[in-house]
Amino acid sequence: MFSWLNDLINRFIDWVHYRTGIKDIVKEQITEYRVPPKLNKWYSLGGLSLFIFGLQLVTGVLLLVYYVPSTDSAFASIQRIMLEIPYGWLVRLSHAAGSHMMVVIIMLHMVSVIFMGSYKKPREMTWLSGCALITLTLAVCFTGYLLPWSQLSYWATTIATSIPEPIPVIGPFLVKLVRGGDQINPDTLNRFFALHVIVIPAVMLALVGFHLFLVRVLGISGSRDSKPEDQR
Amino acid sequence: MSDELQVDEKTIPVDTNRRGFLQWTLGGLLFGGFVVAGNVVLRYLMPPPSRLEKAGKVSIPVSQIPKGSSLMLKHQGSPVLAVHTEQGITAFSAVCTHLGCLVKWVPADKIFYCPCHAGKFDVTGKVLAGPPPEPLHPVKFEIVDDNIIFL
Known part of the structure; x- marks a missing residue:
């Protein structure tokens, strides 16, 4: 019934394959990629967090369409997204729920790596880049929390940015650096906005690429139930 | 085989x-x-539908445009410029007939001025200078009980 469509798709794929060798890459990296036997559910967490990261990028760009990063209009623009824009509530709440789920799943991912010993030689760099990604995930959650400029986000950020204050000598300096002033002020919103929408996501994207590159170069470590030769 | x-x-x-x-x-x-x-x-x-577009007939009190002033408003989804001069109240579509920029009323010179290519129109909408090929399109309205109702 759809043979003509199949032919069309195949002709397109052949055209691309001739110029890129895409079929071999797909064969080596996806369809005939061999993983150690007896993997379990815990091995899905990395891919799951990648999926949520992608979802956060899409919903984040959509929110950027209507969000206004200024102390005068930030809260009103959030209200507009929630109440007026069609499906605005869905986009915003997906972004908020996605941020929570990303932290949960990334933590579970880390726990599984710890308990299965997958961080050991030769995978130390994968582990370290993962640690950096967890830190950046928390940073992106933290900076995003201020953006609605509500009472909750204002005071939560006041409290959280005061955490480094007791550090001897450099504490007060650090607080002032993060806030861009002695208190949370309009500049704080703008610098958190810049960090949240471009700086941290761009670094995360590069690190995710590095993390995945290492996973593919080194292969997946076997589970406890795999044969010894697969457990490298 | x-x-x-x-x-x-x-x-x-x-x-x-x-x-x-x-x-x-x-x-x-x-x-x-x-x-x-x-x-x-x-x-x-x-873009979500604006409340003014849903309203149908747009009406504003005459007092909102005192003599010598102008008012930009949205009527049937398009911008309308109402002006109050010595000759009375007039209203035109604010869309310039040249390339569709929005003209504004310049009270000092008593002209409509288009910021894009310096098109100029007089108070009746006639082209005075610049590239516009035809006069501004008038918008019909009636005044009932000191309210301007756009038709």
Whole structure:
């Protein structure tokens, strides 16, 4: 019934394959990629967090369409997204729920790596880049929390940015650096906005690429139930 | 050779049919998912209808345009410029007849001025200078009980 469509798709794929060798890459990296036997559910967490990261990028760009990063209009623009824009509530709440789920799943991912010993030689760099990604995930959650400029986000950020204050000598300096002033002020919103929408996501994207590159170069470590030769 | 042919005929078509069915089902479900998600994104990106557009007839009190002033408002989804001069109240579509920029009223010179290519119109909408090919389009209105009602 759809043979003509199949032919069309195949002709397109052949055209691309001739110029890129895409079929071999797909064969080596996806369809005939061999993983150690007896993997379990815990091995899905990395891919799951990648999926949520992608979802956060899409919903984040959509929110950027209507969000206004200024102390005068930030809260009103959030209200507009929630109440007026069609499906605005869905986009915003997906972004908020996605941020929570990303932290949960990334933590579970880390726990599984710890308990299965997958961080050991030769995978130390994968582990370290993962640690950096967890830190950046928390940073992106933290900076995003201020953006609605509500009472909750204002005071939560006041409290959280005061955490480094007791550090001897450099504490007060650090607080002032993060806030861009002695208190949370309009500049704080703008610098958190810049960090949240471009700086941290761009670094995360590069690190995710590095993390995945290492996973593919080194292969997946076997589970406890795999044969010894697969457990490298 | 003939045995192999028999095997081919009996098993492979069934197998490819099942595989094909599953591939098309999965592909269809994925495509359906993308259509639903695409609909959400499209609806989200469409500007929501403004309350003024829904209202139908736009009416403003005459006192809102004192003599010598002008007012930009939205009527039937397009911008309208109402002006109050010594000759009374006039209203034109604010869309310049040249390339569609929005003209503004300059009280000092008593002209409509287009910021894009310096088109100038007098108080009756006639072209005074610049590239506009035709006069500004007038907007009909009536004044009832000191209210300007745009038609």
